[in-house]
Amino acid sequence: MAPSSSTRRAGAPLLLLLLCCLSTAVTSQSQSQSQSQTTVASSQAKTLYRMCRLLGFPPALAALAKAPDPCALPPTPSLTVACAAGQVTALSVLGDRRPDPVWRTALPSNFSADALFTTLTRLPALSRLELVALGLWGPLPGAKLLRLGALQALNLSANYLYGAVPEQVARMYSLQSLVLSGNWLNGTVPSLSGLAFLQEVDVGQNRLDGAFPEVGKAVARLVLAGNNFTGKIPAGVASLGQLRFLDVSRNRLEGWIPSAVFALPALRHINLSHNKLSGQLPASTACADTLEFVDVSANLLIGARPACMRSNSSARTVLDAGNCFRDAKLQRPSTYCSPGALAALLPPPQGSGAEQGGGKGGGVGMVLGIVGGVVAGALLIALVMVVVLRRARRQHPGVTVMALPKSPLIAPAKKAVGAKATTKLAQKIATPADKSKRINKFILHLL
Ligand SMILES: *[C@@H]1O[C@H](CO)[C@@H](O)[C@H](O)[C@H]1NC(C)=O
Ligand SMILES: *[C@@H]1O[C@H](CO)[C@@H](O)[C@H](O)[C@H]1NC(C)=O
Numbered sequence: 127m128a129p130s131s132s133t134r135r136a137g138a139p140l141l142l143l144l145l146c147c148l149s150t151a152v153t154s155q156s157q158s159q160s161q162s163q164t165t166v167a168s169s170q171a172k173t174l175y176r177m178c179r180l181l182g183f184p185p186a187l188a189a190l191a192k193a194p195d196p197c198a199l200p201p202t203p204s205l206t207v208a209c210a211a212g213q214v215t216a217l218s219v220l221g222d223r224r225p226d227p228v229w230r231t232a233l234p235s236n237f238s239a240d241a242l243f244t245t246l247t248r249l250p251a252l253s254r255l256e257l258v259a260l261g262l263w264g265p266l267p268g269a270k271l272l273r274l275g276a277l278q279a280l281n282l283s284a285n286y287l288y289g290a291v292p293e294q295v296a297r298m299y300s301l302q303s304l305v306l307s308g309n310w311l312n313g314t315v316p317s318l319s320g321l322a323f324l325q326e327v328d329v330g331q332n333r334l335d336g337a338f339p340e341v342g343k344a345v346a347r348l349v350l351a352g353n354n355f356t357g358k359i360p361a362g363v364a365s366l367g368q369l370r371f372l373d374v375s376r377n378r379l380e381g382w383i384p385s386a387v388f389a390l391p392a393l394r395h396i397n398l399s400h401n402k403l404s405g406q407l408p409a410s411t412a413c414a415d416t417l418e419f420v421d422v423s424a425n426l427l428i429g430a431r432p433a434c435m436r437s438n439s440s441a442r443t444v445l446d447a448g449n450c451f452r453d454a455k456l457q458r459p460s461t462y463c464s465p466g467a468l469a470a471l472l473p474p475p476q477g478s479g480a481e482q483g484g485g486k487g488g489g490v491g492m493v494l495g496i497v498g499g500v501v502a503g504a505l506l507i508a509l510v511m512v513v514v515l516r517r518a519r520r521q522h523p524g525v526t527v528m529a530l531p532k533s534p535l536i537a538p539a540k541k542a543v544g545a546k547a548t549t550k551l552a553q554k555i556a557t558p559a560d561k562s563k564r565i566n567k568f569i570l571h572l573l
């Protein structure tokens with residue numbers, strides 16, 4: 127018995143000591159953790175204060191500039207700061223410096239967008255950044271944006287940012303929402319098709335141009351309105367299965383509308399108005415059941431409207447004025463919608479009455495114009511070739527004959543030509559197929 131009791135007596139203090147050590151270890155660890163948290167928090171607070179200074183202490187940030195702990199600020203409509211483990215994860219500032227054409231509300235000349243975003247890279251956990259109507263100006267520093275590696279939502283709308291949408295945006299792989307609307311951005315938009323999580327793209331009301339931007343399959347809201355985008359709406363848009371809201375109004379888009387876009391299963395709102403979209407919407411065009419707004423007004427559309435766009439209902443509003451639809455109200459004369467390139471081939475109208483002639487006359491005129499143009503073009507080509515061939519014959523009699531393929535006239539001459547170089551040249555000239563053969567025969571006739 128004695129050994130066991132002595133072990134117990136000796137064991138008790140040992141256990142106590144152990145427990146004591148353990149608990150101090152735990153408390154000191156949690157102390158150091160909270161200490162490091164407060165240092166993180168205070169460094170983040172310093173970063174936020176620096177940001178306030180770079181933004182010229184806007185009223186929206188008054189509370190932030192004074193707050194000892196920004197993470198404890200209650201959210202307001204103009205300012206939200208969210209934190210996790212003492213790190214800022216979301217920052218949303220809605221200012222009152224709405225852009226105006228003469229830059230009255232822009233930040234002063236010592237502002238630097240580069241310095242601002244460099245400062246923001248010291249908030250490495252930032253996943254949501256909204257700096258709206260704060261007077262930011264200058265080009266977007268792409269390299270700095272790319273360093274905001276956790277960023278999921280970026281909203282810089284209603285500022286004075288200009289220059290390109292930086293190519294680095296194409297590599298901000300965690301982005302879900304990109305809102306750059308209402309700035310002075312110009313140039314083209316880089317391909318965003320590699321951004322697999324990108325659901326919202328709003329670059330409306332800028333000075334962007336070039337082709338319709340490429341976006342990834344996750345996009346549900348796409349706004350390009352009020353820019354200078356040109357070219358066609360790519361057929362790929364009709365395979366954006368998540369698309370709910372599409373606004374490409376007020377651009378210079380042209381060509382046929384990929385009509386399958388109206389039937390996208392999630393689509394609720396589509397605005398294609400004020401472009402140069404042309405052609406006819408096929409009668410088979412279907413609309414998604416969810417579709418509430420269709421605006422195709424002020425384009426160059428012709429023919430009859432598809433059944434699902436012929437009337438308004440409580441569930442769907444269709445706006446179609448300012449086209450050349452033959453079965454709708456408030457339409458333009460059909461001559462307005464005929465393509466400009468073909469119209470240019472038409473002879474100038476004889477009298478003021480010619481325009482009234484409308485659809486049928488215009489159609490016949492157009493056909494005549496095309497035929498005339500083709501004939502004139504062929505004659506011109508023939509004439510040029512005659513001149514060229516005549517000149518060539520004067521210089522290298524052999525080659526000229528070689529250039530006229532498979533005509534009974536040439537067969538003997540073919541054997542007569544020996545030099546390799548001459549043969550090569552002859553082949554080059556002789557290669558173009560049937561069409562040019564026919565033209566050559568035609569020229570032979572003329573000669
Ligand atoms: C810009 O200049 C003003 C004074 O002219 C100054 O108060 C402000 O701190 C400067 N801003 C920056 C970001 O340096
Ligand atoms: C951009 O941020 C502002 C301020 O938070 C917000 O009011 C606005 O709705 C946002 N825009 C988009 C398109 O999310």
Ligand SMILES: *[C@@H]1O[C@H](CO)[C@@H](O)[C@H](O)[C@H]1NC(C)=O
Pocket residue numbers: 288289312313314
């Ligand atoms: C964009 O605008 C700036 C001036 O604001 C101009 O210098 C630049 O050439 C423009 N870039 C393009 C691609 O139009």
Ligand SMILES: *[C@@H]1O[C@H](CO)[C@@H](O)[C@H](O)[C@H]1NC(C)=O
Pocket residue numbers: 332333334352353354
């Ligand atoms: C589009 O381009 C034209 C001419 O190139 C220019 O006058 C117009 O201001 C531009 N519009 C926008 C929204 O950038």
Ligand SMILES: *[C@@H]1O[C@H](CO)[C@@H](O)[C@H](O)[C@H]1NC(C)=O
Pocket residue numbers: 351375376397398399400419420421445
């Ligand atoms: C479509 O866009 C135009 C111009 O941007 C706008 O005036 C119109 O209200 C929009 N249509 C719908 C249905 O929202």
Ligand SMILES: *[C@@H]1O[C@H](CO)[C@@H](O)[C@H](O)[C@H]1NC(C)=O
Pocket residue numbers: 435436437438443444445446447455
């Ligand atoms: C639907 O109603 C609007 C007015 O709210 C009208 O301008 C438009 O022409 C109507 N659309 C159709 C297809 O009747």
